[in-house]
Amino acid sequence: MIRFSNVVKEYARSGVALSNVSFHVRKGEFCFLTGPSGAGKSTILKLVYMEELPTRGEVRVSGVNSHEVRRKDVPLLRRKLGIVFQDFRLLEDRTAEANVAFALEVTGAPAASIPGKVSSLLTRVGLASKATAFPRELSGGEQQRVAIARALANDPLVLVADEPTGNLDDRATRGVFQLLREINAAGTAVLMATHDLDLVRRTDYRTIEVNRGQIVYDSSVDHRRLPAVGMTAEERR
Amino acid sequence: MRLATREVAIAFRRAPLLSALSVTTIAFSLFAFGLFGLVALNIRDSLRQVEERVEIRAFIADGTPVEQVVASIPDVEKIPGVGKVDLVTQQQALERARREMGEFSDVFDGSFLPASLEIKLREGSRDPAAAKRVADRLGAYDFVDDVRYGEEWVAKLYRIRNVATVAGIILGLAFAAVAVIIIGATIRMAVLARSREISIMRLVGATDAFVRMPFLIDGFLKGVLGGALALSLTWAASAMISRYFIHTAFFGTQVAMVGVLCGALIGLAGSAFSVGRHLRKV
Numbered sequence: 041m042i043r044f045s046n047v048v049k050e051y052a053r054s055g056v057a058l059s060n061v062s063f064h065v066r067k068g069e070f071c072f073l074t075g076p077s078g079a080g081k082s083t084i085l086k087l088v089y090m091e092e093l094p095t096r097g098e099v100r101v102s103g104v105n106s107h108e109v110r111r112k113d114v115p116l117l118r119r120k121l122g123i124v125f126q127d128f129r130l131l132e133d134r135t136a137e138a139n140v141a142f143a144l145e146v147t148g149a150p151a152a153s154i155p156g157k158v159s160s161l162l163t164r165v166g167l168a169s170k171a172t173a174f175p176r177e178l179s180g181g182e183q184q185r186v187a188i189a190r191a192l193a194n195d196p197l198v199l200v201a202d203e204p205t206g207n208l209d210d211r212a213t214r215g216v217f218q219l220l221r222e223i224n225a226a227g228t229a230v231l232m233a234t235h236d237l238d239l240v241r242r243t244d245y246r247t248i249e250v251n252r253g254q255i256v257y258d259s260s261v262d263h264r265r266l267p268a269v270g271m272t273a274e275e276r277r
Numbered sequence: 278m279r280l281a282t283r284e285v286a287i288a289f290r291r292a293p294l295l296s297a298l299s300v301t302t303i304a305f306s307l308f309a310f311g312l313f314g315l316v317a318l319n320i321r322d323s324l325r326q327v328e329e330r331v332e333i334r335a336f337i338a339d340g341t342p343v344e345q346v347v348a349s350i351p352d353v354e355k356i357p358g359v360g361k362v363d364l365v366t367q368q369q370a371l372e373r374a375r376r377e378m379g380e381f382s383d384v385f386d387g388s389f390l391p392a393s394l395e396i397k398l399r400e401g402s403r404d405p406a407a408a409k410r411v412a413d414r415l416g417a418y419d420f421v422d423d424v425r426y427g428e429e430w431v432a433k434l435y436r437i438r439n440v441a442t443v444a445g446i447i448l449g450l451a452f453a454a455v456a457v458i459i460i461g462a463t464i465r466m467a468v469l470a471r472s473r474e475i476s477i478m479r480l481v482g483a484t485d486a487f488v489r490m491p492f493l494i495d496g497f498l499k500g501v502l503g504g505a506l507a508l509s510l511t512w513a514a515s516a517m518i519s520r521y522f523i524h525t526a527f528f529g530t531q532v533a534m535v536g537v538l539c540g541a542l543i544g545l546a547g548s549a550f551s552v553g554r555h556l557r558k559v
Contacts, residue, residue: 089480112484119482129477133291145280146483194482 041067041198041229042088047097049083049253057083058253061097065231067197070224072240073233075250081233084250085202088231089121090114102197119147122191122199122228126206128183130175136186137162137171143193161189165219181212188219192228199223201232205239213239284491285498288471295467296499302463303503304510306456307540311511313452314536315525317445322526324438331403331434333412333426337392341420346394349418353394356414358402363395391422405432457543460503464496464547468555475555485556492552493545500544504537 042065049058058080065071073081086092087099090109099106104117130139140158149157162168165185175183184204191199201220205213217239224230234240240247249257289296337346346364353362365373370390396415398408408431412424468475478488515527528536 115479115482115484118480123480129473129480131474131477133287142477143481146478146481146487190481 041065043100045098047094047099050095056253061255063248063255063258065229068227068229070230070245072245072247074235074240074247079250080253081250082202085200085233088200089118089123119194120197122196124187124191124201124204126203128187130183130186132175135172135174136167139186140190140193143190147194161192165189180208181215184216196228198229198231203233205236281490281494285495288495292470295470299463299467299499300502303460303499303540303544304506306459307504307507308510310452310456311507312514313448315511315515319525320441327434328403331398331431333396333408335394335415335421336423338420338422345420356411358398358407358411359396360399361397365393365395367392404435460543461547461550465551468551489552492548496544496548497541500541501537504540508533508536
C-alpha cells in the first residue's frame with residue numbers, strides 16, 4: 041500500500057529532512073507516526089501524497105512509484121488517498137455539504153450522485169444535522185469531521201492525517217479519533233501523524249517514531265509497545 | 278464547464294471589489310492603449326489625405342493636337358501605379374490659375390499656361406521611387422515637354438510617414454507591454470487571493486486543467502468587460518475631442534471588436550500565465 045525504501049529527502053535551504061527512511065504500511069492497517077516537532081513526520085506524509093518527491097530512495101503508494109510519477113499522475117493518486125490536516129483546510133465561504141461536494145465535483149463524479157453521497161458522508165461523520173452550516177459556525181471538532189467526510193468522498197484506500205487532533209480539545213480529540221478508528225475498521229488504511237502520546241498509548245496500533253529525520257522506533261519490528269512502557273523511544277534514551 | 282462557471286460566479290461574489298479592481302485596471306490599461314491607437318489612427322488618416330495629393334503633372338508641348346493627347350490617355354492609364362488621368366487644357370489651366378490667384382487674376386492672359394495631364398497615383402504607389410518610375414515613363418512620350426511631381430516634397434512626406442510608422446509601432450508595443458504587465462499583475466493578485474482554494478483543489482485530486490479552467494474563464498470575462506469599458510471610455514474621449522477641439526476619426530466596428538477581443542485575450546493569457554506559475558509552485 042505505502043512503501044518507503046531508503047528514502048532521503050534534502051532541501052536546498054534547510055538541509056536533510058529525512059535520512060534513509062524505510063517502512064511499509066499494509067492495506068487496512070492503522071499506523072501512528074509520532075515524534076517531536078520538526079522530526080520529519082509531515083515530510084513523510086508529503087512524500088506519501090507526492091507533494092514532495094524523495095531526493096534519493098523510492099516511495100511507492102498504491103502502485104505509483106516516485107521514480108516514474110509524472111505531474112499529471114499525482115491528482116489520480118490523490119483520489120485514492122484522503123488527506124486531513126490540523127487546520128482542516130475547509131473553504132470558509134461554503135457550507136459543510138458544499139465542502140464535501142467540492143471533492144466529488146473536482147474529481148468528476150456524476151452530478152446526480154453527489155447530493156446522496158454527501159448526505160451519507162455527513163451522516164457517517166455525525167454531522168447530518170449541520171450540513172448547511174458554514175465552517176465558522178462549527179466547532180473545531182466538527183470542522184475536522186467535515187474535513188474527514190471530504191477526505192472520504194472518493195472512497196480512499198488510505199487516509200493520511202497530519203496532526204488531525206492538534207487543534208482540538210480532549211473531548212473533540214476522542215471523538216475524531218474514534219471516527220478514524222471506525223473508518224479503519226471499515227477497511228481504509230490510516231496513516232496518522234501525531235505527537236499526542238496519550239492517544240497512541242490508548243490503542244495497540246502500530247507506531248513508527250521519527251526523530252531528526254530517521255525512524256528510531258517501529259512497533260512492528262520492536263515489540264516493546266510504547267503504551268506498555270509508557271514512554272517514547274526518545275524518552276527511553 | 279458548468280462547475281468552472283459556477284466557481285467564477287462564486288469568485289466574483291466573494292470578492293466583488295477585487296474583481297471590480299481587475300476589470301478597472303484592465304479597462305484603464307486598454308484605455309491608455311486605445312487613446313494611443315486613436316492618435317495613431319488620426320495621424321495615419323491625415324497622412325493618407327496628404328498622400329492623396331501626390332500627383333504627377335506632364336506638361337504638353339505647344340502645338341500638340343488635343344486629339345493626340347486624348348488618344349494617349351488609355352495608354353497612360355496602363356502604366357503601373359497610375360490611378361486616374363485628367364487632361365487639363367490651356368483654357369482650364371488659365372481658369373484655375375485665375376481662380377487660385379484671386380485679386381491678381383488679371384495678370385494672366387491667353388496662352389501663357391501649357392496644357393497638362395494630371396496623374397493621380399494609386400494607393401501604395403505614392404512613394405518617391407514609384408512616382409519617379411511613372412514620371413520617367415511619361416517623359417518618354419514625344420508630346421510631353423516636362424514632368425513634375427514635387428520630388429523633394431514627396432520624399433519628405435515619406436520620411437515623415439516612415440518615422441510615424443516606426444514610432445507608432447514602438448510606442449504601440451510599449452503601451453501594449455505595459456498593459457499586459459499591469460493586467461498580469463492584477464490577475465496574479467486574484468490568483469494569490471485564491472491560493473488556498475487552489476491548494477485544496479489539488480489536495481482532493483483536481484487536475485491542473487480543472488484548476489486552471491475557472492481562472493481562464495475569469496480572466497477572459499474580465500478581459501471582455503475591461504475591453505468593453507476601455508472602448509466606451511475611448512469613444513467618450515474621442516467624442517469630447519471632436520466636440521470641443523478638432524474632428525477626430527474613431528475606430529471602425531471591426532477594429533473596435535478586435536480591441537475588445539485583445540482585452541479578452543490579454544485576460545486569458547494573463548490568467549493562464551499566472552495560474553500556471555502558481556501551479557508549478559504548489
